[in-house]
Amino acid sequence: MLKSLLAALLVLSPAPSSASRPEAHIIRPGDTLTAIARQYHVTVGDLKSWNNLDGDLLRPDGALRLSDSHHVRPEWVTWSETLTAAEANGDPAKKCPVPVTELRRVWVKYLDFDGEVHNGSLIVNRSIVPQTKKAFALLYEWHFPIMVMEPVAVNMPGLTDRTVLTSGYECRNVAGTTKWSQHAYGLAIDVNPRQNPMIRGDYLDPPHSEPWIPRGPYRAGMIHPQGAEQAFTTNGFSWGGRWTSLKDYMHFSPNNL
Incomplete structure (x- = not known):
């Protein structure tokens, strides 16, 4: 009964x-x-x-x-272009370690958190342009969402918090040191920083990423072992999420630095 x-x-x-x-x-x-x-x-x-x-x-x-409310995804495309010193650095006084002739702007299609497709760009060292394109092609194929890439004014108008940006080259030091970051050489890429923070003791970057410290959940934009990390690690990058001295879940570089 x-x-x-x-x-x-x-x-x-x-x-x-x-x-x-x-x-x-x-x-x-x-x-x-x-x-x-x-x-x-x-x-x-x-x-x-x-x-x-x-x-x-x-x-x-x-x-x-989980619905038909989104448009059919266009075919993935990519291209790269040279850039000027002003576009790369803005301030010549920084004396960045890589000349602009060694940098390229790489354009890729990506899927955002709302399921919309954009053309986004990031700057990398020309030596890693091919593998960068291949990695983002896999992310697109695997339906991995990226919060935002340049140009921000087009892809997320009104954004003021640039710490959430998926990006590559940036002429800066390693935080708290006078040593050049791998980003300053164009040899590092950060993917969805808010959802994949860098955790070193009590230090958290970017700020306000506390909800994403636990890595057990699977939430939009998070990178996990054997998940989105493989788009990069199968193309010659190492992942900061596998470091032991600290965890940098956003960070990919070809030299594991």
Whole structure:
């Protein structure tokens, strides 16, 4: 009798409406399209259609859209260009360690936290342009969301907190030292800093990233082992999230510095 009553309740209980579902599901290790479809009361075909998926392979840290409210993703494209000293550094008095002739602006398509696609750019050393392009191509293929990239005025108008920016080259020292950062050589890339902070003892960068210190949850833009990190580590970068003296979850560099 009890089993019959429970079965009846399950049949009569309405499935969650699209309005009550989250915008996206962040993929965890072991997730399958079948399990995700069952969780949100949609079909595998819906998930494939809404996310332009050809197969069943899912990559941890990617974001699967849970409705048809977003446009079809355009094909991924990339290009690079030279830049002027003023565009790279602004202030010649900084005496940055790399001449502008060794830098390139790399343009990539990326998916933001709202599921919209933008053209974004970052500056890197010309020696790592090919692997930078390949890494961001994988992030796009894997539906990994990036909060914002340059040009900020176009991609997130009104943004004042630039600590959230995914970026590469910056003529600066390592925090608290007089030593040049790898960013000053164009040999480091920071991805979603707010969601992937640098943690050194009680020091947290960027500020206000406390909610993302626990790395167990899988939330939009977070990088985990065997997840989004592999877009870079399979292309010759090392990840600061694997350091032992401190954790720099945003940081990728080809020389592990």
